[in-house]
Amino acid sequence: xxxxxxxxxxxxxxxxxxxxxxxxxxxxxxLVSDVLGRAFERWNRISGMAEPNAYVRRMVVNEYLYWRxxxxxxxxxxxxxxxxxxxxxxxxxxxxxxxxxxxxxxRKQRAAVVLRYYAGLSDMDIATxxxxxxxxxxxxxxxxxxxxxxDLTVTAPNFQETP
Amino acid sequence: MSDLRNxxxxxxxxxxxxxxxxxATAPVTRPRRAVRLIPVATTVVAVAGLVAGAVWLVPxxxxxxxxxxxxxxxxxxxxxxxxxxxxxxxxRFRAVLGDTATFEVTMKDTLPGGPQPxxxxxxxxxxxxxxxxxxxxxxxTAVIGGTLTSAGFTGSFFLAIHPSDPEPSEWCHLxxxxxxxxxxLPDGSQLATGTGHRAPGxxxxxxxxxxxxxxxxxxxxxxxxxPSGAVLDSxxxxxxxxxxxxxxxxxxxxxxSDKW
Numbered sequence: 462x463x464x465x466x467x468x469x470x471x472x473x474x475x476x477x478x479x480x481x482x483x484x485x486x487x488x489x490x491x492l493v494s495d496v497l498g499r500a501f502e503r504w505n506r507i508s509g510m511a512e513p514n515a516y517v518r519r520m521v522v523n524e525y526l527y528w529r530x531x532x533x534x535x536x537x538x539x540x541x542x543x544x545x546x547x548x549x550x551x552x553x554x555x556x557x558x559x560x561x562x563x564x565x566x567x568r569k570q571r572a573a574v575v576l577r578y579y580a581g582l583s584d585m586d587i588a589t590x591x592x593x594x595x596x597x598x599x600x601x602x603x604x605x606x607x608x609x610x611x612d613l614t615v616t617a618p619n620f621q622e623t624p
Numbered sequence: 625m626s627d628l629r630n631x632x633x634x635x636x637x638x639x640x641x642x643x644x645x646x647x648a649t650a651p652v653t654r655p656r657r658a659v660r661l662i663p664v665a666t667t668v669v670a671v672a673g674l675v676a677g678a679v680w681l682v683p684x685x686x687x688x689x690x691x692x693x694x695x696x697x698x699x700x701x702x703x704x705x706x707x708x709x710x711x712x713x714x715x716r717f718r719a720v721l722g723d724t725a726t727f728e729v730t731m732k733d734t735l736p737g738g739p740q741p742x743x744x745x746x747x748x749x750x751x752x753x754x755x756x757x758x759x760x761x762x763x764x765t766a767v768i769g770g771t772l773t774s775a776g777f778t779g780s781f782f783l784a785i786h787p788s789d790p791e792p793s794e795w796c797h798l799x800x801x802x803x804x805x806x807x808x809l810p811d812g813s814q815l816a817t818g819t820g821h822r823a824p825g826x827x828x829x830x831x832x833x834x835x836x837x838x839x840x841x842x843x844x845x846x847x848x849x850x851p852s853g854a855v856l857d858s859x860x861x862x863x864x865x866x867x868x869x870x871x872x873x874x875x876x877x878x879x880x881s882d883k884w
Contacts, residue, residue, distance in 0.1 A: 473643065480642035481635050490645060523861075552633070559626060559634040578628065579635050592823050592861070612625045 462513070464504045468497060471514055478518060482525050482575050484564035496520045518580070522572060522590050562609050570605040573598055706785050706839055706884065713766040717783055720881045725774035725869060727781060732768045769851060774874075777865040780851040785884065786840040812836040815880070817872055820846075822853030823861060829868050831875035841879040845870050 472493065479489035500507055500517050507513050563571060569591060576587045577598075584595040591598065606613065707713040710732030717727070767784040804818040813835045820828040828846035835841075844851045847869070849862045870878075 476642040476645070477639040480645075481638045484638060486641050486645040489642060555626065555630055556633040556637050559630045560637060563631075563634055574631075575635075578631055609631065610626050611631060612627060 462508055464501050464508070467504075467508070467513065471517070472497070474514075475518065475521060478575075478580065479521055479525070481579050482521070482572060484560060484571075492521060492524055496524055519590055522576070526568060526572060526591070559609065566605050566608055569593075570601045570608070573601040574605045574609070577602055706787055707766050708764050708787075710766050710768050713768050713783065713785060716884055717768070720878055720883045724874065725772050727772040728770045729768050730770035732766075771864075772845060772869045774869040777847070777867055777869040779845055779847045779864050779867075779869040780849055781843065781845045781869075782851040783843045784841075786842070787838070809880070813880070815876065817876060819872065820853050822848070823863075825863055825866075826853050826861070827868055828853040829870070829872045829875055831872065831879045833879040841884060843875055843878055845875065 475493045475496075476489055479493045480486050483489045483492065496517060499520065507516055510516055563574070566574065572591060573587055576582045576590060577584075582590070584598045587598045588595045591601075593601075707716050710729075714729055714732070721727070765784060765786045767782070769780070769782040771778055772781040773779075802818065802820055804816060806814060806816045808814055813833055816830070816832045816834075818830050820830070822828070826846070826848050828844060828848070828851060830842075830844045832840060832842040845868045846853050847863055847865045847867050849864060853861075
């Protein structure tokens with residue numbers, strides 16, 4: 462696949478992924494642009510991989526976790542653009558509150574949650590991406606869910622088959 | 625208490641914002657080059673750190689260069705003109721190393737000098753492409769990176785010489801160094817050293833000398849593909865050897881060499 466074709470196909474998905482990861486569209490855009498710039502320069506190697514997109518997405522995660530510029534650009538500022546609750550709907554208020562809690566998570570916890578519940582990766586795959594053990598992944602996710610005030614038991618019935 | 629549906633609602637909203645941004649701004653794919661890195665650097669060392677992080681990502685386009693042991697260290701400021709081009713820096717590095725190590729340059733670049741506009745105040749999501757400005761009144765900064773082999777160990781390296789005046793505290797802060805040590809040498813130079821361990825089995829060493837005239841020599845080596853280290857199994861995280869190719873003492877000797 463040519464790089465231009467890859468970008469045309471995958472950039473929107475990468476942007477969504479990066480936005481969920483960073484909770485900031487402008488930061489996601491900058492991050493994705495940087496990663497694609499790097500990917501372009503080594504596209505011959507990446508395009509020959511079994512899963513080029515997985516590799517590029519891992520570059521996004523790595524860039525997010527260990528991004529030098531975050532030192533001056535992303536902290537300690539608030540990481541969510543202010544949202545005005547115009548209609549007062551409970552769902553929207555809850556959703557925005559969830560985004561704020563998500564944005565308030567420590568970087569690695571947030572990445573673990575996004576990789577699990579957005580990207581749908583296994584503990585093993587998340588551990589590989591984050592460079593830690595599976596037990597650490599589970600611990601990170603457990604703490605993150607507690608901070609997000611998510612009770613998995615509330616959702617559990619939705620995934621059970623009807624007898 | 626919330627449930628996973630709320631989390632997925634949050635994800636969906638963030639996706640919507642991402643799509644809205646994509647519609648509002650044209651996709652911008654910016655080449656990974658030094659010129660791209662300049663605007664975000666608030667100090668010269670920040671620039672060095674950024675480029676160091678990209679060393680392992682740049683295609684190999686240069687030949688192999690051989691060199692030798694760090695020559696006798698000296699804290700006396702060199703009166704020679706500092707290298708301002710990558711080729712000059714390669715030649716000088718070769719002279720400094722002597723027979724200690726061989727190195728292969730896979731990245732070389734020249735960064736424009738002088739103050740650069742910060743992108744911190746760029747409008748969020750603007751999609752603007754940063755254009756570095758080159759001011760002829762300021763000397764350029766030469767940077768090189770690649771692989772280096774010494775005593776049977778091969779690792780990555782990053783080297784830069786800056787004609788400017790960064791704050792010592794920034795040296796380690798922007799280089800993922802945990803145990804930063806900053807000392808003042810007899811001639812007034814400031815030497816910063818430190819080590820980083822970004823993953824089990826990974827190690828990176830940093831030495832950075834700021835001479836009294838402000839000239840800064842920075843070198844970083846690692847036993848990983850990325851000279852500043854990276855998470856295992858991530859881009860740049862491949863471990864090339866059990867240890868970095870040079871010791872911290874060797875790095876000190878390099879940055880304080882009078883052969884620069």
